Amino acid sequence: MTAFFDTARRSLAVLIGFSIPISVALTNILCPLALLLMLAEGQYKQKFSTLRRHPIVAAAVLLFAVMVLGFFYTPVSFLEAGRILDKYREFLYILLFILIFRDNTTRQWGFYAFLSAMGVTLFLSYLMAITGWQIGKGTPENPFIFKNYITQGLLMALAAYFVTVQAWHESRWRWLRGIVVVLAIYNIVFLSEGRTGYLVLFCLIFLFSYQTYRFRGVIVGSLLLAIIGVLVYEYSDALRQRVDNVSEGVQDYQQGEIKSSIGMRIEFNKNSLVLFAEKPFFGYGTGSFSYQYKKLAEIQRIRPTTNPHNEYLMMAVQWGLLGVGIFVFLLYVMWRAAGYLDTQTAMMAEGLVLTIAVGCLVNSLWLDSTEGHLFAYLIGIFYGKFPLNPFSRNTALNPVSGNTALNSVSRGNLPDAPVERGQGGVDSPLEKGQGSVWVSYFSVVLKKLLEMKKTYQKAFFAVIIVIMLALIAYRSYLILRTDGPHRINQQVALVMKVATAMMNTPIVAHREGNAPTAIAFDSKGSVSSVETQFQSVVKTSSGLSGNHLTVPLSDKITVSTLMKVDPRHVGKKARFVVMVSYQAADGTPAVFFQRSGDAWGNLDIGKLKAAQIYSQLPERVEVPIYEGNSLGVAGKVSIFVAYVLDNNSLILSVDPVRLVFVE
Numbered sequence: 001m002t003a004f005f006d007t008a009r010r011s012l013a014v015l016i017g018f019s020i021p022i023s024v025a026l027t028n029i030l031c032p033l034a035l036l037l038m039l040a041e042g043q044y045k046q047k048f049s050t051l052r053r054h055p056i057v058a059a060a061v062l063l064f065a066v067m068v069l070g071f072f073y074t075p076v077s078f079l080e081a082g083r084i085l086d087k088y089r090e091f092l093y094i095l096l097f098i099l100i101f102r103d104n105t106t107r108q109w110g111f112y113a114f115l116s117a118m119g120v121t122l123f124l125s126y127l128m129a130i131t132g133w134q135i136g137k138g139t140p141e142n143p144f145i146f147k148n149y150i151t152q153g154l155l156m157a158l159a160a161y162f163v164t165v166q167a168w169h170e171s172r173w174r175w176l177r178g179i180v181v182v183l184a185i186y187n188i189v190f191l192s193e194g195r196t197g198y199l200v201l202f203c204l205i206f207l208f209s210y211q212t213y214r215f216r217g218v219i220v221g222s223l224l225l226a227i228i229g230v231l232v233y234e235y236s237d238a239l240r241q242r243v244d245n246v247s248e249g250v251q252d253y254q255q256g257e258i259k260s261s262i263g264m265r266i267e268f269n270k271n272s273l274v275l276f277a278e279k280p281f282f283g284y285g286t287g288s289f290s291y292q293y294k295k296l297a298e299i300q301r302i303r304p305t306t307n308p309h310n311e312y313l314m315m316a317v318q319w320g321l322l323g324v325g326i327f328v329f330l331l332y333v334m335w336r337a338a339g340y341l342d343t344q345t346a347m348m349a350e351g352l353v354l355t356i357a358v359g360c361l362v363n364s365l366w367l368d369s370t371e372g373h374l375f376a377y378l379i380g381i382f383y384g385k386f387p388l389n390p391f392s393r394n395t396a397l398n399p400v401s402g403n404t405a406l407n408s409v410s411r412g413n414l415p416d417a418p419v420e421r422g423q424g425g426v427d428s429p430l431e432k433g434q435g436s437v438w439v440s441y442f443s444v445v446l447k448k449l450l451e452m453k454k455t456y457q458k459a460f461f462a463v464i465i466v467i468m469l470a471l472i473a474y475r476s477y478l479i480l481r482t483d484g485p486h487r488i489n490q491q492v493a494l495v496m497k498v499a500t501a502m503m504n505t506p507i508v509a510h511r512e513g514n515a516p517t518a519i520a521f522d523s524k525g526s527v528s529s530v531e532t533q534f535q536s537v538v539k540t541s542s543g544l545s546g547n548h549l550t551v552p553l554s555d556k557i558t559v560s561t562l563m564k565v566d567p568r569h570v571g572k573k574a575r576f577v578v579m580v581s582y583q584a585a586d587g588t589p590a591v592f593f594q595r596s597g598d599a600w601g602n603l604d605i606g607k608l609k610a611a612q613i614y615s616q617l618p619e620r621v622e623v624p625i626y627e628g629n630s631l632g633v634a635g636k637v638s639i640f641v642a643y644v645l646d647n648n649s650l651i652l653s654v655d656p657v658r659l660v661f662v663e
Contacts, residue, residue, distance in 0.1 A: 005041045010106045012037060017113030020377060021121060021155050022146045024369050031093060031373070038099055047099055055337060056383055059330040060094045066323050067091075067286055074285025081287035084318075090372035097380025107381045111162075114377070118159040121145050121152065122184055129191055141629065142193045151370050153188055153197020154359060158374075160184035161204040161351045168212065169344045196362055203358050204351055211347050265309050265362075271296055272313040276320070283320035292317060294615055301618070307367065311360035314367060331357055337383060349382040521650040531566040534641065534653035550660045551630055559625040559657055561641045565617050569651070574617045574643040575610035578625055585634040610644075617643075625657070636660050 012034045019026040038047070051057045067085055074081045101107045128135050128143040136145035144152040160181050167177035188197045209217035275284070275292050284292050290306040297304040308314055315323040331353055338349035356365065356375055365371040520530040539545045541556040551557060583590040594609065612623060623641060639657035644650055 005037070008037055009034075009041070009100055010109055013100050013106050013110040014113040016373075017110045017377060018117045020114065020370060020373050021117040027369070027373055031096070034100060035096055038096060050099065050102065051095055054098060054383070055333050056330070056379065057095055057098060059326065059333050060091045063323070063326045063330060064088065064091045066319050066326060070283065070286030070288075070319055070323075072285075073282070074288050076285075076287045076291045080291075081285070084287035084289075087367050087369070088372070090366060090376040093373065093376040094379050097377050098384050099380075101380040101384030104385070107384055110377070111381050114374070115159055115162065118155060118184075119180070122156065122180075122187060125152075125187055125191065126183070139629075139633075141191075143191055144194075147370055149192050149194040150196050150363065151194075151368070153192045153194030154200050154355070154365075154371065155374065156184050156188050156192070157197050157201040157204060158351065158355055160188070160201070161208065162348055164208060165344055165347045165351070168208075196359060199362065200355050200359055203354055207351060207354050208347075211350065264303065264305075267302065268305050268308040269310055269313060271300075271302070272308040272310065272317055276313065276316040279320060280316075281320045282322055283316065283318045286318055289314060289317045291615075298616065298618065303622070303624070304612075304614070307364050309363050311364045311366055314364045334379070334383070341382065345382055352378050352382065517653060517655055518651050519654050521652065522648070530651055532569065532651050533564040534655065535562045536560075536639075536641075536653070536655065536657045537562060538657060538659065547655070548658045550662055553630050553634065553661055553663060555630050556628060557630055557659075558627045559639060561623045561625060561653065561657075563621045563623065565619055565621060566651070567619075569617050569645065570619055571616050573646050574614045576612040576614070576623055576641070576643045578611040578623070579640045579642075581638045581640075583636045585636075630661055634661050634663055 012030060016027065016030045016034065019030055067088055071078065071081050071085075101110060124135055124145045125143040127133065128138070128145070129140050132140045136143060137147070138144035138149060142149055146152070147155070163177050163184070164181050167174045167181065185201065188194075188201055206218060206222070209220065209222075211217075213220070271293065272289075275289075275296060289308070290304075293306075293308075294304045296302075308317075312324055312327070315327055334353045335350060338346045338353070340346075341349060352375070359365045359371070363371075366375070516529065516531075517534045518530050518532040520528045522528070536547045537545070537558075537560050538547055538549055539558045540549070540551055542552065544551065544555075578594065580593045581590040582593070594611075614621070625639060625641070637657075637659045639659075640653065641656070642650055642652040
C-alpha cells in the first residue's frame with residue numbers, strides 16, 4: 001500500500017509541476033486531488049510533526065490566519081470575502097507541497113516537470129514567432145503561449161535562472177543548458193513585451209553575480225548589464241517600446257494625464273496608500289480592496305480597479321501592517337532557511353525569494369493563480385526536507401548535508417562556491433538574537449506555537465485541514481454557479497449576440513442627425529428607447545482619430561467609449577460588456593471575442609462575463625477597451641459596448657467601433 005501512495009504522490013507531483021505553467025483548470029483539479037491523497041495516505045503523526053517543526057509552514061499558516069481574521073471586520077459580504085480568501089489558498093498549499101516533496105526522488109521529478117513545461121513553452125513560442133502560426137494566445141510579434149505575456153515572462157526568467165545555476169554547478173549537459181538559457185533570455189528580451197519579466201531577469205542576473213563572486217561579481221555584473229542593456233535597448237523593439245512607455249507614462253502622469261497602463265498603476269498605488277493610511281494597522285478586512293477603492297473612485301471621479309498591481313498594497317489595504325509584516329517575515333524566513341540547504345538548491349531558493357519580493361512590487365502575484373501555485377510548489381521542492389530530521393525530538397535546524405532533490409554536492413565543497421555557507425555550527429535562522437527586534441518577536445510567537453500541547457496542536461491543524469476542504473468546496477460552488485457578479489444572464493447575452501448581428505442593417509441604417517446612440521432591450525428582446533449616449537473614441541500612433549478608421553498594422557491604437565448615462569440609470573449597479581467580432585480579409589465568417597476584467601478570450605455566449613462592474617453608475621463614464629499594438633493581421637474589427645442593469649435590461653451602443661486593419 002505504501003508503494004501505491006508513493007507512486008501516486010510522485011505522479012501527482014509531476015502532473016502538477018507540468019500543469020502550472022500550462023493550464024489553470026488542470027492545476028485546480030490536481031491540487032485538491034493531491035490533498036485528498038495526503039489525507040487518504042494516513043501517517044498523520046509524522047506529517048503533523050513535519051509541519052509543526054517547519055518554520056516556513058508556521059509563517060505561512062500565521063499569514064493565512066490573519067486573512068481569516070479579516071472576515072470578522074470586512075465591509076463586504078462573506079461570499080465576496082470568501083472569493084478573495086480562495087485566491088490566497090496557495091499559502092496553505094505550501095503545507096501540502098512540503099508533505100508531497102518529502103523525498104529526493106519526488107523533488108527531482110517535480111523540478112524537472114516544471115522545467116519541461118517551460119521548455120515546451122519556449123519551443124512553441126519560437127515556433128510561433130518564426131512561422132507566424134497562431135498556436136498560442138499571443139501574436140508572432142509577442143508570442144506568449146499558455147499564459148499572458150506577463151506571466152510567461154516571469155516564469156521564463158525564473159526557469160532561465162534555475163538552468164543557469166544547474167549549468168554553473170554541473171558539468172554534464174553544460175553546453176546544452178547554456179543554449180537553453182540564451183534562447184530563454186532572448187525570448188524574454190527580444191520577443192516578449194512583459195516588463196515584469198525584464199525586471200525579474202535583471203534582478204536575478206544581479207543575484208547570480210553576487211552568489212558566485214560576491215561584491216566583485218556585482219561590480220562586474222553591473223558593468224556588463226549596463227553595456228548589454230544599452231545594446232539590447234538599441235536592437236530590441238519590444239524592450240525599447242516597453243521601456244519608452246514607462247518613461248512616457250510617468251511624464252504623462254506628472255502632467256495630469258492618465259492614459260497609459262503606467263499612469264494607471266501610479267494612480268492605483270497612490271490611492272491604495274491613501275486607503276492604507278486610513279486604517280494602517282489591521283486594514284479594512286478580507287475582500288475589502290475593491291469595495292473601498294470603488295468608494296474612493298466615486299468621490300474622486302477616477303477609474304475604479306479591483307487590483308492595485310502591487311501585492312504589498314493589496315495586503316496593506318486588507319490586513320494593514322499586520323498582514324504585510326507577516327508576509328515580509330515569511331520571505332525573511334525563506335531567505336534565512338536557504339542558508340541551511342546545499343549550495344545549488346540554496347541559490348535557486350534565494351532566486352525564488354527575490355522573484356517573489358521584486359515581482360510583488362509590480363504585480364499582485366499571490367492573487368494570480370499561476371504565480372501563486374508555482375511559488376507554493378517551488379517552496380515545497382526547495383524546502384521539503386528542512387530540517388534534516390523532522391521526526392527527531394532533539395532536532396535542531398542544522399544545515400542540510402547536501403542530499404537534496406537537485407544535487408548531492410554539499411555547500412562549501414565546490415571550487416566555485418562563493419562562501420562556506422551550510423557548514424556545521426551555524427545558528428538557526430530563527431535563533432534568538434538573530435535579526436531585528438520585530439523578527440525576534442515573531443520568533444517567540446512561532447516558538448510558542450510550536451510548543452503548544454499536543455491536544456491543541458492536533459486541533460489547530462485539524463482546523464487548517466477543514467479550511468482547505470472548505471475552500472475546495474467553495475471553489476466547486478463557484479464553478480457550478482449559474483450566475484455571479486461577473487456572469488451575464490444567458491438570455492441577455494443571447495439578445496446581445498442577435499442585436500450585434502443586426503447592427504449593420506436596421507438599427508444603424510436609420511441613424512440620422514441627433515438619432516439615439518443607444519437602444520435598450522429587456523431579457524426577452526423587446527426594444528425600448530433610452531437616453532444614454534455613447535461616443536466611441538479611437539486614436540492611433542499615426543495621428544488618426546475618430547471611428548470607422550482604416551488603420552495600418554504597424555500602428556498602436558487606443559480605444560475607449562465615453563458615455564453619458566440615462567438619468568434613470570444613475571446610481572444603479574451596472575455590468576459593462578465588451579464584445580468584439582473579427583473578420584479576416586479573405587471574407588471568412590466572423591470570430592467573436594469577449595473581455596472579462598482585463599483579459600481577452602474567445603466568446604462563449606453561455607458564459608458571457610462583465611469587463612467592468614459599477615456598484616453605482618455615475619452620470620458620465622469612460623470605458624477603456626484596448627491600448628496597445630494593432631491586431632497584427634489584416635481584417636475588419638467591430639467592437640460592441642453595452643451595460644446590463646440588475647433587472648437584466650441591456651443598453652447597447654448602436655454605433656460600434658469599426659476598424660479596418662491593412663498591411
